Amino acid sequence: MSLTLPPEGELHHVAIGTFSTEAGVDIPDVTIAFQRWGEFRGNPSGSNNVLLVEHALTGDSNAADWWCEVIGPGKALDTDTFCVICTNALGSCYGSTGPASEHPDGGRWGSRFPAISIRDQVAAERQFLDRLGLERVRAVLGGSMGGARTLEWTIMFPEMVDYACVLAVSARASAWQIGIQTAQLSAITRDPDWYGGDYYDKPNGPSAGLAAARRIAHLTYRGELEIDERFGTAAQAGENPLGPYRCENQRFAVQSYLDHQGIKLVERFDAGSYVTLTETLNRHDVGRGRGGLNKALASSKVPTMIVGVDTDILYPYHQQEHLSRNLGNLLAMSKLSSPVGHDAFLVEARQMDIILRKFIALTEQTPSPHDFAARSGAYDI
């Protein structure tokens, strides 16, 4: 048995048909984009070597790029051994169906694109794996929004996941997260060029709003120690933020840095997708409809490693401690020590290398419930 996979690293699109959201809306003709690295080995319906990597909010399927320190030949997620698959999440703008995609009835989806949840992203990804012919993966791994999806994978489809590694996320959105994420949504939807999400045929998109949202978001992705050590109260070169009148083009260095982060995102990301994906984070709650948070976590059978960052203000470390106390099958827990904050799982290459090598080693030492079920099949009477 094998899988038909595109050439290594190449962006590929799979039509998964109609997708029905958790809140009851049908999205016809859904496409999921993906990339893969490393050769597939094993059984598509049983034990195999697939690592399914889940990207963060504004990420894409090019995991070997944004996680280049840990994915590749000889690296922690070793593509000589494993077949790494990364899809673009439903609602994003990097090849999968989202608000900027063409609607079957013409024009862009825009405001016709429904509100989706983390669970919807996972269910759509499962539909994608079905089309691919893959019924089980060795592991699912991801941080932030990717961590939320990884966690939902272990609860929605535990029969398909041997192991999981969940980084820098919580069991549900906290009220603070909903608040700061809503502040970002508000920055976009208050932009006069937003047009309720139907700006695609207008001369301008809500670039100013998206940039403002990103500036707020970036301050939650980065630790205040790291930002302060880099910029402090320094003026941007050639500008005077201490002049007699406040002037928006006379900036502190940190303002210029944040402006740059905003502009960079506007150049590469769609505001409609940003709103859609941020909303999935607001709706993140593994307890919903499952008898509550800790009951849902306790029901998890997939051996799962939890990773957090000591200086994360977006997903504070106590949230990963909560996961570790309540998950039904905790494989291990690990803490990144870094002034960087939330983004440490993307940038602290040395520590991430150690942590992911430990994760892979633990998966080799620990039988998955599926292996156990297979070996002890005699008991399944």
Added chain:
Amino acid sequence: MSLTLPPEGELHHVAIGTFSTEAGVDIPDVTIAFQRWGEFRGNPSGSNNVLLVEHALTGDSNAADWWCEVIGPGKALDTDTFCVICTNALGSCYGSTGPASEHPDGGRWGSRFPAISIRDQVAAERQFLDRLGLERVRAVLGGSMGGARTLEWTIMFPEMVDYACVLAVSARASAWQIGIQTAQLSAITRDPDWYGGDYYDKPNGPSAGLAAARRIAHLTYRGELEIDERFGTAAQAGENPLGPYRCENQRFAVQSYLDHQGIKLVERFDAGSYVTLTETLNRHDVGRGRGGLNKALASSKVPTMIVGVDTDILYPYHQQEHLSRNLGNLLAMSKLSSPVGHDAFLVEARQMDIILRKFIALTEQTPSPHDFAARSGAYDI
């Protein structure tokens, strides 16, 4: 000797003439509003019983109201013993001159109001004390923006201050603070009803922008633990934030709470003052022009108590630890333990009572440099 003071608790206005800002702009006809509680005793030019209390960003001179648990007869700042004076800061909108005030040439100040600094607020308050005939105070106390002013008092005019108590602030703005404060300024200045600050004769002010700014700010004033314990992922009563399409009037409870915070501020505060005062926090830096931060702090001769909050994300506790290590004359240090975050200095009444009673006791036990200078006058040859 005595002072002419208005009746206890009554709002009074003092004309202090022209004020010249740090960045070189003259503001003519400046008024400072103030209130006082308790009888004045002592020498206006020497030892006396005045406690000068400094309010936070959107505060006013009514300290006996917003700090009602600690100011009053028999309370920690005992108005049977002390004369508490609280001014409204320069740039605010509660009686002192700010952007919403009438300009001598007609209309409101609006964009003609210059950028001011924490130092300007202190210098204007000193000009006010001069008009009052007060050359020295027993203590200056304040938190957040009030803490920044208190700290500047000890460095700009140490000869006028016997003791100081600085709460929940830092020696300078951190880059993270500048970033999140600039996000708030941007929310206001991007509002089409802002008109560059000259909205006073327009039908609408930038209410939506000011509310958006406040929602962001509030998330920095409150700890995520406290907000999450209150609201979690609960829906606002009668609303469904999990519906098939994202809808701004279908909210999580925390969104409704933050909307309420925004609306409350719009009803009581001027957007121009919010921008002006937030800018003073961006410019807060006791090191500027004084040979750097730690040299400036080391030069401080006023016995100063430092207070911080363990869960403060706006002015994290390590910033108060930095002050305690570097201040030239540290009286004591104290930590508020609270899930509430930054605002704990306003709401944790029991702990604040203990802390401020300790401060007052320490001032009684510790000679001020002024007392020492008086007693050892013989050495002043």
